[in-house]
Amino acid sequence: MAVNVAVVGATGAVGDLIRRVLTERQFPVKTIKFLASEKSAGKTVEFAGKPYTVEPINAAAFKDVQIVLSSTPSGVSKEFSPIAAKAGAIVVDNSSAWRMDPDCPLVVPEVNPEELHNAKKGIVANPNCVAIPLTVAVKPLMALAKVKRIIVCTYQSSSGKGAKGLADFESQLTAFATGKPVPAPTSHRAQLAGNVITLDWTLDPNGYTEEENKVVNETKKILGDTALGVSPTCVRVPVKIAHSEAVNIEFDRPVSVAEAKAALASAPGVVLMDEAKGEFPQPIHATGSDHTFVGRVRLDPSNPNALNLWLVADNLRKGAASNAVQCAEELVRRGIVK
Structure with a gap:
């Protein structure tokens, strides 16, 4: 039609x-x-x-x-x-x-x-461009056990600020790479070239940024679980395109790495990369793709019911x-x- x-x-x-x-x-x-x-x-x-x-x-x-x-x-x-x-x-x-x-x-x-x-x-x-790939990766794992809590730290690219953000970053990067004085930021909240920014978004009254609160609220709504614990820290990093996320997922029972990898490997929209083969998701893999790249799946040594993983997605496309x-x-x- x-x-x-x-x-x-x-x-x-x-x-x-x-x-x-x-x-x-x-x-x-x-x-x-x-x-x-x-x-x-x-x-x-x-x-x-x-x-x-x-x-x-x-x-x-x-x-x-x-x-x-x-x-x-x-x-x-x-x-x-x-x-x-x-x-x-x-x-x-x-x-x-x-x-x-x-x-x-x-x-x-x-x-x-x-x-x-x-x-x-x-x-x-x-x-939101963080919640989309996060839920793409978490959804198949929910079929293995109940997810109780998600802790996510993001590494978000300059293009999350749009064309003005990219122009700002590129002018800074040119100066930084040639050893010249870095111009004052015009879109980002601080110098991004050679730096990371934890407050590149509006700070809300609860001490979290507007972006972090979006991740909390939207992740719960997409996954259909208002009781789900979501704890985010969002950071801007000196990358042009694609957001990365370090994710810790706590279940109500132990889930093995093998179980998780099998679920992720067959999940729609996911490309699982095998660290045993030297593969690991990077922004250069995700840029221009509509997939969520997932890797570094491993047990949390501090919690028998939790797993850690790393994911990357193009924030302009899939995001x-x-x-x-x-x-x-x-x-x-x-x-x-x-």
């Missing part, structure tokens, strides 16, 4: 990638339009080898659209996603605006695709654009889009 699609925020970094992913995955497009702010309207973008003029976001633009793939700031999404849904479209939204709304499913297709049937407001929320397109594919496959 071919569908009518609108890409909102089409000229941004994620919107640009959504266009590429739609083509790469051969999404069944009947018609497509590209929408953006008044400032970007009139620009030309390319899709499947053809030029398209970017249109301004307004209510009339959603007429006859069946799926909207939206990548805008939360404020814009709060205004226009309900308008698109009212016009009859199902919106897959990349912002944080709808993630914790009980009437909007928070979906990772490899983890909880059945939740797509529960989009009461016509809006499907695309999760944003590709997950949104995969949600759209499932909406079509399941007959939710009419």
Whole structure:
């Protein structure tokens, strides 16, 4: 079934990638339009080898659209996603605006695709770029034993701050590599070249950053377990693309490394790398891929019921654009889009 699609925020970094992913995955497009702010309207973008003029976001633009793939700031999404849904479209939204709304499913297709049937407001929320690969890796292990607690430390790339973050990092890196004075940061909260930043996000009243609180709340919602313990520390590292995560998972009983590796090896969306063969996940493996790379699976020497593992995923693709397109594919496959 071919569908009518609108890409909102089409000229941004994620919107640009959504266009590429739609083509790469051969999404069944009947018609497509590209929408953006008044400032970007009139620009030309390319899709499947053809030029398209970017249109301004307004209510009339959603007429006859069946799926909207939206990548805008939360404020814009709060205004226009309900308008698109009212016009009859199902919106897959990349912002944080709808993630914790009980009437909007928070979906990772490899983890909880059945939740797509529960989009009461016509809006499907695309999760945070840390929560997506984390839940892709944890979900198959939940079939082995009950997961009680997750401790995760992240190593998040500069591109999590968008194009401005990357430009900031690259200017710093050029100076740092040549021994010149590093320019003051313009997007990141501190110098990133040759450094790591633990407060590259807004600090919330509970002492955790906005990013860390997203990881806590979204992981619980995606995995469907409000009692699950989640303890995160999020850190920005001097890498361009792909987020890495060091994960400790506590179960209600011992789970062997062999059991865990077997479950991960057969899990959708997971590429298991074998440290015994000298393989280990790195950002350079994940960049440009829609998979979550998992390795370094080992027993926790301090807790007989816990395992440690390391994972890496492309934060722009699986952490944003590709997950949104995969949600759209499932909406079509399941007959939710009419």
